[in-house]
Amino acid sequence: MDAEVGVIGVGTIGSMVCWQLADRGVSVLGFEQFAPGHDRGAAGGESRIFRTAYLEGSAYVPVLQEAERLWRVLEARSARHLLELNGGLMIAPADTALTRNVLECTERYGLDATVFDAKQAADRWPQHQFDQDDVVVLDRHAGFLRPELAVATAAAAAEEAGARIVRHCRVEALEPDAGGVAIRAGGTQHRVSRVVVTTGPWTSKLFAGALSIEPRRLVMSWFIARDAALFSPSRFPIFIRERHGIHVSGIPTVDNVGVKVSLNDAYGTVADPDLLECRVSPEDMARVSTIVTDWLHGLWPEPCRISVYQDGYTPDGHAILGSLPQFPNILFAAGFSGHGFKMSPAIGRAIADLLTRGETELPINHLAIDRDALDPNLGERS
Numbered sequence: 001m002d003a004e005v006g007v008i009g010v011g012t013i014g015s016m017v018c019w020q021l022a023d024r025g026v027s028v029l030g031f032e033q034f035a036p037g038h039d040r041g042a043a044g045g046e047s048r049i050f051r052t053a054y055l056e057g058s059a060y061v062p063v064l065q066e067a068e069r070l071w072r073v074l075e076a077r078s079a080r081h082l083l084e085l086n087g088g089l090m091i092a093p094a095d096t097a098l099t100r101n102v103l104e105c106t107e108r109y110g111l112d113a114t115v116f117d118a119k120q121a122a123d124r125w126p127q128h129q130f131d132q133d134d135v136v137v138l139d140r141h142a143g144f145l146r147p148e149l150a151v152a153t154a155a156a157a158a159e160e161a162g163a164r165i166v167r168h169c170r171v172e173a174l175e176p177d178a179g180g181v182a183i184r185a186g187g188t189q190h191r192v193s194r195v196v197v198t199t200g201p202w203t204s205k206l207f208a209g210a211l212s213i214e215p216r217r218l219v220m221s222w223f224i225a226r227d228a229a230l231f232s233p234s235r236f237p238i239f240i241r242e243r244h245g246i247h248v249s250g251i252p253t254v255d256n257v258g259v260k261v262s263l264n265d266a267y268g269t270v271a272d273p274d275l276l277e278c279r280v281s282p283e284d285m286a287r288v289s290t291i292v293t294d295w296l297h298g299l300w301p302e303p304c305r306i307s308v309y310q311d312g313y314t315p316d317g318h319a320i321l322g323s324l325p326q327f328p329n330i331l332f333a334a335g336f337s338g339h340g341f342k343m344s345p346a347i348g349r350a351i352a353d354l355l356t357r358g359e360t361e362l363p364i365n366h367l368a369i370d371r372d373a374l375d376p377n378l379g380e381r382s
């Protein structure tokens with residue numbers, strides 16, 4: 001055996017799995033087709049939102065609380081600042097699933113959050129153009145992460161704990177048998193007892209037909225503020241907003257000059273994740289500029305940067321975590337559907353629990369690979 005566990009794809013989730021397993025003394029062999037911290041998959045673009053009052057459902061709250069704890073553990077051992085909790089505004093009319101779910105989280109878990117009406121919110125955050133019927137929830141356990149740095153840091157922590165990560169090496173095939181799994185990669189065959197597949201948007205490429213994970217294209221645009229101080233992290237919390245059925249998120253830029261804005265779920269599917277279309281049409285650019293002008297005050301309407309990324313989506317918007325009956329030695333953790341970054345260290349921990357103890361205390365049943373309750377109408381992601 002070359003290792004106990006092979007990890008296929010050392011991106012967001014894979015880097016955390018490598019770290020969590022290696023920290024428990026498990027021998028780990030990771031494969032990454034690029035290098036940990038690259039920006040061609042789901043983890044590029046400088047920042048990712050962290051939030052706890054979770055519009056995707058209160059089932060995630062304990063996972064997110066554990067993720068926050070583990071982000072701080074990773075920061076402490078690497079002496080790197082990865083998570084900035086500058087607060088988050090969840091903005092939508094009262095009769096939306098977004099507001100209902102966020103309020104359910106705050107009430108059920110007693111989260112550190114405050115609810116504002118539109119007038120109160122406008123006094124406090126004049127950068128937004130609120131509507132009269134907006135409900136604004138300030139989630140104090142919200143903010144933003146540094147994705148490339150976080151992935152590279154988790155991979156480094158894994159290697160310090162003894163993991164081996166093979167860079168620039170694409171896994172071409174997995175061949176499970178009764179004794180373990182053979183991994184074919186870079187012209188060589190490796191043998192491990194078990195495999196974790198964390199290939200993100202590439203998952204269906206490696207496992208064509210076995211899993212329903214669709215790569216989708218997401219675009220981020222950076223806008224410069226007329227008065228940069230108004231949009232600094234201390235004055236401008238990250239936000240998620242639903243207005244007229246459109247879902248938008250915003251994060252202060254990491255260089256403190258403005259806001260990075262994303263329209264969620266709006267840019268279609270990716271036929272081949274190796275051939276991601278990185279050009280953005282003038283119509284798509286105009287759409288974001290119009291939103292920035294109509295929804296916010298004080299940003300120049302032309303973006304200074306636009307970048308394209310991709311993530312793997314499941315039909316119901318929740319990731320899948322588990323093994324298929326035909327591949328009992330292969331554990332899949334994929335399809336994080338546009339909102340997986342923030343929870344990645346907790347997912348890494350849950351997988352390490354499952355592989356070392358056969359169970360985990362983290363409530364992840366809603367991610368079970370064999371769940372049958374698929375709801376394709378989930379809203380916002382990020």
Ligand SMILES: Cc1cc2nc3c(=O)[nH]c(=O)nc-3n(C[C@H](O)[C@H](O)[C@H](O)COP(=O)(O)OP(=O)(O)OC[C@H]3O[C@@H](n4cnc5c(N)ncnc54)[C@H](O)[C@@H]3O)c2cc1C
Binds near residue numbers: 048
């Ligand atoms: C633009 C955008 C904005 C987002 N915003 C947020 C946000 O604000 N907050 C949030 O929590 N989430 C957000 N998300 C979602 C989050 O980033 C993703 O859900 C998460 O990063 C997915 O992680 P992953 O490990 O599944 O995929 P990835 O991070 O892409 O990792 C998969 C890795 O596998 C490697 N790989 C694939 N195939 C092979 C192979 N055959 N051999 C070797 N290596 C392979 C890839 O190179 C890659 O490194 C956003 C996503 C995007 C795209």
